[in-house]
Amino acid sequence: MKRIVIGFITVGLAMLAAPASASTLSLAGNDEMYQVSCDGSHQRNQLTQVHLAEQTVTTIGTGEGAPGSACASQGALIASTGWFYYVDWANNDRLLRTDLETGSIEVIGILHEGGAGMDIDSLAVGPGEQVYAIRNHNLYNLNLDDASVSLATAIDPTGLSLGHLYGFAYDPSSKHYYVVDDEGDSLYKLNVETGHLTYVATNSDFWVGSMDFDSDGYMWFNGDDNGVYRVWPSQFGNSSKIRGSGDLDYLGDNIYSESLQILRDPIPAKDKDNEGLAYTGAADISWVLGFAGIAGLGAVALRRRAK
Numbered sequence: 001m002k003r004i005v006i007g008f009i010t011v012g013l014a015m016l017a018a019p020a021s022a023s024t025l026s027l028a029g030n031d032e033m034y035q036v037s038c039d040g041s042h043q044r045n046q047l048t049q050v051h052l053a054e055q056t057v058t059t060i061g062t063g064e065g066a067p068g069s070a071c072a073s074q075g076a077l078i079a080s081t082g083w084f085y086y087v088d089w090a091n092n093d094r095l096l097r098t099d100l101e102t103g104s105i106e107v108i109g110i111l112h113e114g115g116a117g118m119d120i121d122s123l124a125v126g127p128g129e130q131v132y133a134i135r136n137h138n139l140y141n142l143n144l145d146d147a148s149v150s151l152a153t154a155i156d157p158t159g160l161s162l163g164h165l166y167g168f169a170y171d172p173s174s175k176h177y178y179v180v181d182d183e184g185d186s187l188y189k190l191n192v193e194t195g196h197l198t199y200v201a202t203n204s205d206f207w208v209g210s211m212d213f214d215s216d217g218y219m220w221f222n223g224d225d226n227g228v229y230r231v232w233p234s235q236f237g238n239s240s241k242i243r244g245s246g247d248l249d250y251l252g253d254n255i256y257s258e259s260l261q262i263l264r265d266p267i268p269a270k271d272k273d274n275e276g277l278a279y280t281g282a283a284d285i286s287w288v289l290g291f292a293g294i295a296g297l298g299a300v301a302l303r304r305r306a307k
Contacts, residue, residue: 025052028216035257036072044070061103074122074210077261095147109147122168153195167208173217180208201237209258226254
């Protein structure tokens with residue numbers, strides 16, 4: 001369920017567990033952390049790189065820069081190309097991709113199944129750079145070339161009161177997919193072949209808007225405020241084990257995001273000639289017009305939390 005918040009995201013929403021200092025946080029090896037903003041017309045789809053030691057972010061490119069609201073979904077970073085894919089919830093659920101080097105944005109198209117537009121909750125990339133999308137309690141295969149999806153399996157909520165699964169990521173160290181239920185604040189392992197969920201832990205002190213794993217197997221997430229947080233998956237239920245960055249500052253401004261990804265491998269050289277549709281403010285495919293929506297006005301941040 002979508003929630004519209006008028007005004008800029010306020011700093012430091014109530015987090016019941018006090019985060020440790022930023023100096024205690026670091027990514028594994030040469031891993032790098034990136035986020036795309038969810039700050040309405042304030043910082044529309046702005047790509048940033050997170051510097052944990054300095055407790056700052058660096059903006060890459062200029063985002064979309066056009067009037068209206070924008071909010072990036074939990075994304076999927078393709079290491080072999082350096083593209084960060086995400087869905088802009090506030091603009092007709094378009095699948096976009098952002099270049100990690102330049103911040104340039106390209107529109108793939110409106111997310112759709114059999115030609116019919118659809119909403120999604122989150123994306124995740126796994127082995128072989130297979131990308132999955134979650135919508136409600138269904139898992140889909142996502143085609144990054146044309147934004148089409150096809151059903152992979154239903155996610156089995158038997159005995160659970162599942163809300164939206166906004167947090168969704170693959171941990172290459174354990175070879176498990178994980179999801180976080182935003183209603184029950186619970187972390188689960190997800191079997192993408194069967195849709196079966198295995199309970200891990202519950203933590204009502206933190207709301208997980210998106211997450212990813214570093215090379216050591218730490219789970220990193222963001223959500224209710226402008227910081228990022230780290231924990232071993234098995235310790236998610238223990239707030240004293242969760243370490244936080246505090247607010248990530250950029251020239252006195254805070255960057256709110258629900259789309260966090262970690263680059264675990266160096267970006268190889270790539271040839272972008274004829275590689276997708278350059279961003280012009282709208283996807284240049286005629287059927288997209290049928291899904292045109294009303295853009296948000298002013299400083300609007302689109303939040304997905306249903307609480």
